[in-house]
Amino acid sequence: CTALACAVPASRAAGGELARDSIPQKWIEPLLPEDLPELTYPAYFNDFDKAKAQSFSGRYKQSLHTLARLKDVKPEQAAAVALVKGKSLWVLGRFDEALKTLSEPAVADKPEIQVRRAEILADAGREAEAIELLRKHLEANPSSLSGHYVLGAVSEKVGDLDAARKAFAWFVEEPQQFLERWK
Secondary structure, eight states: HHHHHHHHHHHHHHHHHHHHSSHHHHHGGGGSSOOOOOOOOOOTOOOOHHHHHHHHHOOHHHHHHHHHOOOOOGGGGGHHHHHHHHHHHHTTTHHHHHHHHHTTTTTSSSHHHHHHHHHHHHHHTTTTHHHHHHHHHHHTTOOOOOOOOOOHHHHHHOOOOHHHHHHHHHTTSOOOOHHHHHH
């Protein structure tokens, strides 16, 4: 009787995995939003504000669904939309889609987009491309806080400690005017 009591929960767990991994559920699962409590939004939030909040709170699939509802994105908002979409795709492991989103000509030259693309490249195992992109980014934007930090982190990841030390040393060398650099 004790063995039977232990076998029932185990079979239910195996059955749950079987159901989740079977057709058509395995096709539907990636499209379903995360099973998390609903967020409440201020009345003035538009779909983009909701998508940002969803992505920030770990609701990446839901964020992508919300972003899909956006129509006629203004050019000045394109980079912000691409960052949210790129992050959501990246965290879901959809590296190629994230890189494609952040490589669109309308946003690819934005400094924050370049750094995010480099982070995704490094996470996808393409560290050499990430380092090259960050070096080009820092040539054009020598005061980029995130550029120096990510270059140091990626250099450290590949074992190039001299390059990592140089990138991180930028934060402590004179003059330390971070408020000026941050602008």
